[in-house]
Amino acid sequence: MSPIPVPPKRVLLYTAPIIVLLFVLPFVVPPYEVTQLSYGLIFAIAALGFNLLLGYTGLLSFGHSAYFGMGAYGVAFMVKYLKITSMEALIVGGIVAATAVAALFGFLCVRYTRIFFSILALALSQVLWSLAFKFFWVTGGTDGLRVPTPSLLGVGMAPGQDKMAFLAHRYYYYVLVIFLVGVAVMWVIVHSPFGKALQAIRDNETRAEFVGVQVRRYRYMAFLVSGVYTGLAGALWVPLNGLTTPDILHWTFSGEIVFFTVLGGFQTFAGPIVGAVVFNYLKTFAVGYTVYWQMFLGGVLVVLVLALPGGIVGTAGRLVDRFRKAA
Amino acid sequence: MDTFLIHLLNSLLYASVLFLIAGGLSLIYGVMRIVNLAHGNLYAVGAYTTAWAVGRVLGGAPTLVLYALLPVGAVAAAALGAVLEPTLLRPLYKRAEEYQLLITFGLLLVLEDRIRVVWGPYPLAASALFEGPGSFAIGESIYPTYNLAVITVGGLAAAGLWAFVYKTKFGVILRATSQNMRMASALGVNVNRVYVQAFTLGCFMAGLGGAIIVPQQGAVLGMGVDALILAFVVVVIGGLGSLEGALLGALMVGVVREFGIAFFPEIELAVLYFMAAVVLLIRPAGLFGRT
Numbered sequence: 358m359s360p361i362p363v364p365p366k367r368v369l370l371y372t373a374p375i376i377v378l379l380f381v382l383p384f385v386v387p388p389y390e391v392t393q394l395s396y397g398l399i400f401a402i403a404a405l406g407f408n409l410l411l412g413y414t415g416l417l418s419f420g421h422s423a424y425f426g427m428g429a430y431g432v433a434f435m436v437k438y439l440k441i442t443s444m445e446a447l448i449v450g451g452i453v454a455a456t457a458v459a460a461l462f463g464f465l466c467v468r469y470t471r472i473f474f475s476i477l478a479l480a481l482s483q484v485l486w487s488l489a490f491k492f493f494w495v496t497g498g499t500d501g502l503r504v505p506t507p508s509l510l511g512v513g514m515a516p517g518q519d520k521m522a523f524l525a526h527r528y529y530y531y532v533l534v535i536f537l538v539g540v541a542v543m544w545v546i547v548h549s550p551f552g553k554a555l556q557a558i559r560d561n562e563t564r565a566e567f568v569g570v571q572v573r574r575y576r577y578m579a580f581l582v583s584g585v586y587t588g589l590a591g592a593l594w595v596p597l598n599g600l601t602t603p604d605i606l607h608w609t610f611s612g613e614i615v616f617f618t619v620l621g622g623f624q625t626f627a628g629p630i631v632g633a634v635v636f637n638y639l640k641t642f643a644v645g646y647t648v649y650w651q652m653f654l655g656g657v658l659v660v661l662v663l664a665l666p667g668g669i670v671g672t673a674g675r676l677v678d679r680f681r682k683a684a
Numbered sequence: 685m686d687t688f689l690i691h692l693l694n695s696l697l698y699a700s701v702l703f704l705i706a707g708g709l710s711l712i713y714g715v716m717r718i719v720n721l722a723h724g725n726l727y728a729v730g731a732y733t734t735a736w737a738v739g740r741v742l743g744g745a746p747t748l749v750l751y752a753l754l755p756v757g758a759v760a761a762a763a764l765g766a767v768l769e770p771t772l773l774r775p776l777y778k779r780a781e782e783y784q785l786l787i788t789f790g791l792l793l794v795l796e797d798r799i800r801v802v803w804g805p806y807p808l809a810a811s812a813l814f815e816g817p818g819s820f821a822i823g824e825s826i827y828p829t830y831n832l833a834v835i836t837v838g839g840l841a842a843a844g845l846w847a848f849v850y851k852t853k854f855g856v857i858l859r860a861t862s863q864n865m866r867m868a869s870a871l872g873v874n875v876n877r878v879y880v881q882a883f884t885l886g887c888f889m890a891g892l893g894g895a896i897i898v899p900q901q902g903a904v905l906g907m908g909v910d911a912l913i914l915a916f917v918v919v920v921i922g923g924l925g926s927l928e929g930a931l932l933g934a935l936m937v938g939v940v941r942e943f944g945i946a947f948f949p950e951i952e953l954a955v956l957y958f959m960a961a962v963v964l965l966i967r968p969a970g971l972f973g974r975t
Contacts, residue, residue, distance in 0.1 A: 655793025
């Protein structure tokens with residue numbers, strides 16, 4: 358058993374101020390901005406899970422909406438049919454639902470790599486979308502399912518309390534803590550021997566197999582972990598949004614998860630986090646500014662791929678390096 | 685029996701359009717090793733262009749002129765493809781496959797809105813063409829004659845494409861490039877040109893699919909994305925890069941879809957994907973794919 362990897366002091370030094378800032382923020386900025394940030398952090402959890410596959414294992418999934426959606430619909434079903442209000446129970450249920458689907462889909466998908474993996478993941482996720490869309494008497498169809506605010510750690514929303522204030526304060530901290538734990542766990546995962554094995558598979562599958570890595574099994578495990586993270590994100594997202602619709606199961610939402618990650622930079626650990634938060638602001642801005650927001654986002658993606666494949670974090674890192682060399 | 689015949693004809697109708705879309709997708713993949721996520725949007729461009737052209741000249745023009753306008757959509761899609769390949773895709777051939785998927789996803793988003801900018805958010809119809817030829821009787825029921833025209837075009841396209849790929853000199857060059865791009869290049873094939881031509885041809889087929897179906901179904905936003913997903917099922921079943929596979933896959937999907945909508949509408953799509961998953965488990969490269 359190898360010791361749990363600890364981040365170097367330098368990394369902790371950089372991240373400490375950011376964490377403090379995240380905790381202070383609700384006292385400084387208006388509630389609307391705080392809920393936007395909550396969305397960003399939740400998407401960041403999904404993107405972290407997604408990037409374990411793309412950045413560390415070299416598998417581009419165009420079907421992660423399935424696990425996000427299962428997390429969300431799992432929660433919505435528990436609220437609707439089992440009348441559960443405890444957020445902790447809902448999260449567990451959402452993760453179980455997402456993991457079950459990831460276990461099934463992953464079993465099929467990890468037999469393939471490259472473009473075939475992407476297409477199969479996409480096709481399978483569309484099955485769930487079509488079911489959510491067609492079985493409207495269970496799923497509410499395009500109307501979706503409403504989810505009221507749950508109780509956090511056994512404490513519900515006070516009677517007469519403003520929902521916005523609840524979401525912008527207590528729910529934000531709830532999400533923030535889960536987010537930080539999720540980031541820490543993912544950091545440990547990617548720096549563990551397991552994470553190193555995934556990177557070996559990404560860089561050279563044949564060699565990895567020769568040194569004794571069970572390639573398909575490791576890919577499957579990475580797929581499951583990825584599903585857990587994305588499902589967790591979906592479960593956290595529903596109470597914030599108040600509603601879940603088949604849109605989040607559609608493959609274009611998978612495309613958005615891919616987009617976050619590429620925007621931030623998938624070759625870095627922090628890239629997906631930055632990308633998700635920035636993308637959320639970018640999309641909110643674009644949707645508010647023009648009906649043609651898809652064109653704007655698509656244009657951004659094209660420019661990113663052609664000119665800045667390192668994404669925000671990768672490009673910033675390169676600039677810092679160049680600056681250091683010059684100095 | 686009559687209902688069965690009608691279902692069968694409808695299956696062929698679906699299959700014809702699906703083959704045009706999936707065949708183009710597969711052709712592009714076979715030659716260039718690119719999966720074009722924006723392929724469905726080119727189909728939509730074909731549909732919108734034809735509907736728009738028909739709408740423009742409708743006032744009293746003889747029906748024959750209107751039918752002559754059908755290919756306009758295919759030409760528009762082909763022209764768009766001829767511009768897109770050299771500008772957006774060519775810089776990416778040397779990069780990882782992921783980037784190629786990503787850029788076509790960006791293109792999908794752009795084209796989706798581009799269609800909305802040009803033709804507005806409301807559906808366009810070209811139903812005059814659909815109603816023109818009238819209908820004929822199958823037993824107790826009647827069936828639109830136009831549907832037969834679509835099936836004919838689908839069949840002709842399949843035959844024409846086969847002849848093009850296997851019986852012409854260009855087809856030889858195309859297949860050589862597909863098998864070994866470097867070797868073909870070393871033997872004097874202008875690979876860049878072959879790529880543009882293959883991409884344009886694939887887009888032409890998608891546009892033709894949109895153009896011939898628009899009189900029957902109309903053009904709506906989002907039609908491209910829906911079509912893309914079905915085309916994926918087709919190529920997964922048939923084998924990515926294989927035209928024979930696209931034909932067989934289109935027929936299978938057409939039949940299952942038509943009978944699915946008639947008998948088990950809730951799980952019609954799920955059955956299609958289930959079919960695709962089973963094929964992948966048994967024959968990973970699809971029924972006609974090369975491993």
